[in-house]
Amino acid sequence: DADVTQTPRNRITKTGKRIMLECSQTKGHDRMYWYRQDPGLGLRLIYYSFDVKDINKGEISDGYSVSRQAQAKFSLSLESAIPNQTALYFCATSATGSPREAFFGQGTRLTVV
Amino acid sequence: QQQVKQSPQSLIVQKGGISIINCAYENTAFDYFPWYQQFPGKGPALLIAIRPDVSEKKEGRFTISFNKSAKQFSLHIMDSQPGDSATYFCAASKGSNYQLIWGAGTKLIIKP
Numbered sequence: 001d002a003d004v005t006q007t008p009r010n011r012i013t014k015t016g017k018r019i020m021l022e023c024s025q026t027k028g029h030d031r032m033y034w035y036r037q038d039p040g041l042g043l044r045l046i047y048y049s050f051d052v053k054d055i056n057k058g059e060i061s062d063g064y065s066v067s068r069q070a071q072a073k074f075s076l077s078l079e080s081a082i083p084n085q086t087a088l089y090f091c092a093t094s095a096t097g098s099p100r101e102a103f104f105g106q107g108t109r110l111t112v113v
Numbered sequence: 114q115q116q117v118k119q120s121p122q123s124l125i126v127q128k129g130g131i132s133i134i135n136c137a138y139e140n141t142a143f144d145y146f147p148w149y150q151q152f153p154g155k156g157p158a159l160l161i162a163i164r165p166d167v168s169e170k171k172e173g174r175f176t177i178s179f180n181k182s183a184k185q186f187s188l189h190i191m192d193s194q195p196g197d198s199a200t201y202f203c204a205a206s207k208g209s210n211y212q213l214i215w216g217a218g219t220k221l222i223i224k225p
Binding site for chain 1: 216
């Protein structure tokens with residue numbers, strides 16, 4: 001079983017719809033991250049959380065929101081999806097004692113039509 | 114503004130050859146430089162990392178070379194194998210929140 005699990009793996013949604021991507025982890029890490037991957041752009045940080053009560057904006061947070069429901073769960077929401085949010089989304093975790101090593105989920109491929 | 118520039122975008126190497134991927138950074142405050150490997154349908158996974166107080170780090174067939182004065186670092190894959198075919202990302206981080214700034218990625222294909 002994957003240590004960092006993302007659901008769904010693939011999703012097609014319409015412009016204007018609200019969508020939530022979920023992430024759960026069994027690694028016991030405090031830190032969780034949401035990244036977006038686009039071809040030719042690498043990964044860009046959307047939001048990150050260092051513990052349940054901590055939420056921080058990343059490089060490209062506009063149009064996104066997050067919720068840290070528990071230490072193991074971190075969800076990403078698109079309140080009103082638009083086509084340029086079509087991308088591959090990754091959740092990642094890291095341990096407070098080794099914060100620079102990130103462990104990634106398998107990704108969610110989101111298409112907004 | 115891309116703070117970490119990676120090249121080439123794609124690379125084809127014969128089996129047994131040396132694969133070299135380069136990255137350059139702008140911010141001298143960066144103090145941690147990892148390389149991640151990503152296979153299709155998977156998330157990136159940490160391959161090897163270096164800090165700026167050393168010029169080279171080797172783990173098996175993978176070596177990072179670091180040139181602090183030139184603000185460049187590179188990944189060398191010796192005796193490249195078809196199983197090394199993947200996308201490779203360099204990254205850099207600094208500061209107390211350890212946010213990673215990523216290069217654009219290099220798609221590596223090793224031909225049998």
